[in-house]
Amino acid sequence: MSKYYDIVVIGGGIHGVGVAQAGAAAGYEVLLLEQDDIAAATSSRSSKLIHGGLRYLESGQFSLIRESLREREILLRTAPGLVHLVPFYIPVYETNSRRPWQIRTGLSLYALLGNLRSAARFRHLPRRQWDRLDGLRTDGLRAVYQYWDAQTDDGALSKAVMRSAQDLGAELECPARFVQAQSQDELLEVSFSAEGGEQRCHCRVLVNAAGAWVNEVLEHLTPRPSQQAVELVQGSHILVPGELKWGIYYVESPRDRRAVLIMPWQDKLLVGTTETPYAGDPAAAKPLPQEIDYLKETLQHYFPGREAEVLDSYAGLRVLPQGQSAVFHRPRETLLHRDPRSANVISVYGGKLTAYRATALKVIKLIRPLLPARGAIADTACLPLRV
């Protein structure tokens, strides 16, 4: 028989590496297959925030915010070289769709969900301090609020989690593309193509963390499990020259009033994001000219006179449940899907970079009854993540 693993994980994005780390920490034998490179897809193309997600207040996703703020605290402790707090500013103009009292109420709720820790507090910025805000437009400005969230290098964070998983004994095959899996009694026979050609292994549980490819992977399982109906929604960012001394600005697009972030990033500015329905090969996602114009227009509206020469741009794909409501209001919680007829295959749909560790623990809890008894060797809430 080919080599046996307790868990085979497909996908080396943040969710796949998180499950590999949590699985290895729980004492299981883990193999992760990644077809390209760790964090080659959406996990290096996010807004790079480790945050509760202030905007999820409006869609009532309180448990997601509470969990994410808890995870933010853990990452600030375990990954100080990768995750750091940044001041966020919300300027409220006469034209804003939200009034100052609404922002104040939202921030109070956010602080409560963050257990009123010092990093959950916010303040009202006095008018005399407005002119030091990096050249922010002040005509029509009614109030500015400042609160805290955290920023990371998403690709570096994913790689650090993978290294931690390997330190705990997990194996990585990369590049290695999952080809198919077949159920055989209690086990699955998995085929993947790697540098040496097609290879096989056996596992007790398969975790499908293939991001935008999640349903494509399920097509290659025998018997074929059911799928969740999803929509792919592209989010683009642009990188432009310049610097922001004070922090991150959370503004409304003048065109459609969507939230857009203007962030300092590696001595430049990162502006994002958009929400554009996407169809086609996930590997081919790239910013559209109209998305780039939209982001440039937002930047120059709030920071008049700023240069907006696009030095770089990238697009990531959100995996959202199919639905009638506007993309903005669709749930961002991670969905763990399992067809009862294929109980040893778990698929991870959607989710947040911030909550990857909590998601991975939920996956391990679900699959534990299927796995042989093993002793835990570490607690991921305490494991330091090296840069």
Ligand SMILES: Cc1cc2nc3c(=O)[nH]c(=O)nc-3n(C[C@H](O)[C@H](O)[C@H](O)COP(=O)(O)OP(=O)(O)OC[C@H]3O[C@@H](n4cnc5c(N)ncnc54)[C@H](O)[C@@H]3O)c2cc1C
């Ligand atoms: C625009 C945008 C901004 C975001 N901003 C934030 C943010 O600021 N903060 C936050 O918390 N969350 C954010 N998110 C959410 C977060 O980035 C994603 O939920 C997360 O990165 C998804 O990770 P993943 O591991 O599920 O998927 P991916 O990162 O896409 O990884 C899937 C991996 O599977 C691999 N794969 C696919 N098929 C195969 C196969 N057959 N064999 C082997 N490997 C395969 C792919 O190569 C890929 O590397 C954002 C999302 C988007 C789209």
